[in-house]
Amino acid sequence: MSEKKGLFGVWLAVLGIGIVVGLITTVKLFSQGHSLFNANDVLLWTLPLGAYIFLALASSGLTLLSAVPLVFGVKKYEPFAKRLVFLAIATLCGAFVSIGLELGSIFHMIYIMLSPNISSPIWWMGAIYSVELVVLIVKFFLMHKGDWHSGFSKFLALASFILALAAPLMIGSVFGITESRVTYFGPVMSIYCLLMAFLSGTALFIVYSLVVNRVTGNGVPVELYDEFALIFTYAAGVVTVFTLLKYAIESATVVPEFLVYRQFEHAFGTVGVFHSEVLLGLFLPLVLLLIPSVRKTVAGKILTSALVLAGTLLMHMEILLAGQSHPVGPKAEQFAPFISYFPSIWEILVFVFALTIMLLIYTLGERYLKLTEAPQ
Amino acid sequence: MPRYAMVIDLQRCVGCGACSIACRNENNVPEGIYWSNKITETVGTFPNVRYHYIPTLCNHCEYAPCVRGCPTKAMHKLDNGITMHNPNKCIGCKYCEFNCPYGVIYFNWETPHKFWRDKKAEIQGGTASPQEVVKDVGAKSVPYYNPEREATYAGIRPKGVVEKCTFCDHRVKKGMLPRCVEACPADARVFGDISDPKSDVSVLLGKFRSFRLREQIGTNPHVFYIRDFNPAAYQPTKGGV
Numbered sequence: 001m002s003e004k005k006g007l008f009g010v011w012l013a014v015l016g017i018g019i020v021v022g023l024i025t026t027v028k029l030f031s032q033g034h035s036l037f038n039a040n041d042v043l044l045w046t047l048p049l050g051a052y053i054f055l056a057l058a059s060s061g062l063t064l065l066s067a068v069p070l071v072f073g074v075k076k077y078e079p080f081a082k083r084l085v086f087l088a089i090a091t092l093c094g095a096f097v098s099i100g101l102e103l104g105s106i107f108h109m110i111y112i113m114l115s116p117n118i119s120s121p122i123w124w125m126g127a128i129y130s131v132e133l134v135v136l137i138v139k140f141f142l143m144h145k146g147d148w149h150s151g152f153s154k155f156l157a158l159a160s161f162i163l164a165l166a167a168p169l170m171i172g173s174v175f176g177i178t179e180s181r182v183t184y185f186g187p188v189m190s191i192y193c194l195l196m197a198f199l200s201g202t203a204l205f206i207v208y209s210l211v212v213n214r215v216t217g218n219g220v221p222v223e224l225y226d227e228f229a230l231i232f233t234y235a236a237g238v239v240t241v242f243t244l245l246k247y248a249i250e251s252a253t254v255v256p257e258f259l260v261y262r263q264f265e266h267a268f269g270t271v272g273v274f275h276s277e278v279l280l281g282l283f284l285p286l287v288l289l290l291i292p293s294v295r296k297t298v299a300g301k302i303l304t305s306a307l308v309l310a311g312t313l314l315m316h317m318e319i320l321l322a323g324q325s326h327p328v329g330p331k332a333e334q335f336a337p338f339i340s341y342f343p344s345i346w347e348i349l350v351f352v353f354a355l356t357i358m359l360l361i362y363t364l365g366e367r368y369l370k371l372t373e374a375p376q
Numbered sequence: 377m378p379r380y381a382m383v384i385d386l387q388r389c390v391g392c393g394a395c396s397i398a399c400r401n402e403n404n405v406p407e408g409i410y411w412s413n414k415i416t417e418t419v420g421t422f423p424n425v426r427y428h429y430i431p432t433l434c435n436h437c438e439y440a441p442c443v444r445g446c447p448t449k450a451m452h453k454l455d456n457g458i459t460m461h462n463p464n465k466c467i468g469c470k471y472c473e474f475n476c477p478y479g480v481i482y483f484n485w486e487t488p489h490k491f492w493r494d495k496k497a498e499i500q501g502g503t504a505s506p507q508e509v510v511k512d513v514g515a516k517s518v519p520y521y522n523p524e525r526e527a528t529y530a531g532i533r534p535k536g537v538v539e540k541c542t543f544c545d546h547r548v549k550k551g552m553l554p555r556c557v558e559a560c561p562a563d564a565r566v567f568g569d570i571s572d573p574k575s576d577v578s579v580l581l582g583k584f585r586s587f588r589l590r591e592q593i594g595t596n597p598h599v600f601y602i603r604d605f606n607p608a609a610y611q612p613t614k615g616g617v
């Protein structure tokens with residue numbers, strides 16, 4: 001017991017360091033400016049935005065999963081529901097940290113409310129996620145108080161489900177409606193983001209729950225995760241089909257922007273036409289998940305979901321960077337034909353700060369909020 | 377209400393860059409940022425090569441993707457067709473820059489005009505430091521600071537927000553031409569009201585077949601290019617097999 005206590009203290013200390021480092025990064029960024037990022041007027045959005053997309057989508061995925069017991073009434077999944085909602089809140093908070101530090105002028109944020117532009121997908125994305133955060137917090141509060149099935153509680157579950165469906169579509173359309181950047185695949189990007197949200201949310205839930213079960217020794221019996229692993233396998237399968245389709249289009253089209261894109265040295269390398277992060281972070285875990293003896297073991301589940309989590313982050317980064325790899329119009333006078341990128345220490349620290357906030361909230365929730373509680 | 381547009385006559389343009397220099401002075405544009413810029417291209421295969429020069433600026437598109445996507449309406453359209461920016465509302469998300477198909481928006485990654493804030497003299501005890509020069513001439517941030525820019529836009533835009541060409545809306549408001557148009561020694565830039573069939577821009581667009589950049593995207597840009605500068609001659613030929 002005392003050994004566990006000691007470990008918990010160390011864990012809190014690590015998180016504490018993360019918070020201090022994050023605060024220093026915040027002060028530094030807003031005093032010195034975003035020149036601290038390895039971004040420029042060609043490569044505008046880098047790791048902090050990629051981290052935001054990854055975390056925000058994972059949060060939507062968690063909310064979608066929570067709808068299985070909370071909206072569709074599958075009772076046997078109720079022991080997962082509270083934790084799912086809580087993880088969705090914490091992950092979304094991490095996403096907000098990342099996007100907050102990505103923005104140049106957070107002090108002007110008030111104009112999002114005072115001067116909304118409803119034709120802007122960024123506005124909708126911000127609005128939907130903000131409302132979703134509030135809805136999730138209220139829903140969690142009600143569940144914590146034991147109110148799982150009142151009309152209002154059910155309404156909140158339904159509202160968060162709808163918001164979690166809409167938000168990834170909106171993230172996709174931030175890229176998809178950009179008519180001048182066709183390599184983002186237009187409206188299809190929204191569907192892709194929705195599928196990726198479900199996949200990464202499921203992976204995050206499995207890896208998190210199983211690790212917590214191991215560390216704390218309490219929680220839901222691990223056998224119950226077998227069904228989640230099956231859902232996870234289906235999600236990986238759907239994303240794989242979608243990704244193969246994307247590859248087919250990318251390699252067959254002669255649209256000029258894709259021809260330029262094909263020349264681009266892909267961020268994490270390729271094997272044949274396939275990107276390494278797709279091979280290792282999607283295809284490999286899918287193959288492993290298709291083997292029942294792997295899927296049914298705790299280690300197999302942790303390994304595959306960890307691979308998928310890393311894979312989805314890298315896939316988002318690859319898509320984000322590749323679409324901004326070459327200068328538009330007269331910027332070619334000033335910048336190299338292709339821009340290479342490696343995150344600066346400050347970008348990495350933004351990501352670390354976002355993860356720390358998320359993990360700190362997880363930790364406190366796990367400790368004090370009885371996350372595996374289900375209605376009597 | 378007029379609808380402003382610009383016609384750039386590529387036959388007259390000598391590629392001197394006076395437009396860009398005038399623009400920097402007029403709008404206090406910081407280093408690394410270009411409101412007025414150019415696209416240069418080399419066509420052909422050596423030894424048959426030719427150099428082309430296309431001056432660029434914000435196209436003040438009718439269907440401006442930068443405006444459509446801006447979450448706070450910081451990037452907005454004026455009634456006269458100018459695409460205008462309000463740095464007070466700008467949250468620095470850079471979505472306008474991401475969305476603009478013409479690469480004419482820039483972000484202030486740090487406090488602008490860094491060079492002029494330097495306290496160190498090039499030759500200690502010999503020359504003045506950049507900061508002293510600014511102080512001596514009684515200017516704001518840069519010695520050549522133009523306070524007239526402040527009439528409609530921040531004289532110098534702060535770090536963390538974007539900026540771009542405004543068709544010199546502050547001058548146009550006073551009945552003056554954009555500074556780049558005035559500064560062009562070759563009269564290659566013609567500015568005016570495209571909704572008036574008698575304006576010089578309308579006359580030129582009726583006389584010459586114009587093109588616009590990336591027209592197929594459907595943004596309806598309001599910077600038009602006419603003619604081409606090419607003194608090359610060649611013997612009439614039907615080619616051969």
Ligand code: SF4
Binds near residue numbers: 436
């Ligand atoms: S050229 Fe770019 S910045 Fe100017 S109006 Fe068109 S989209 Fe906006």
Ligand code: SF4
Binds near residue numbers: 442449450473
């Ligand atoms: S950077 Fe500023 S002007 Fe551009 S879209 Fe964002 S808020 Fe609007």
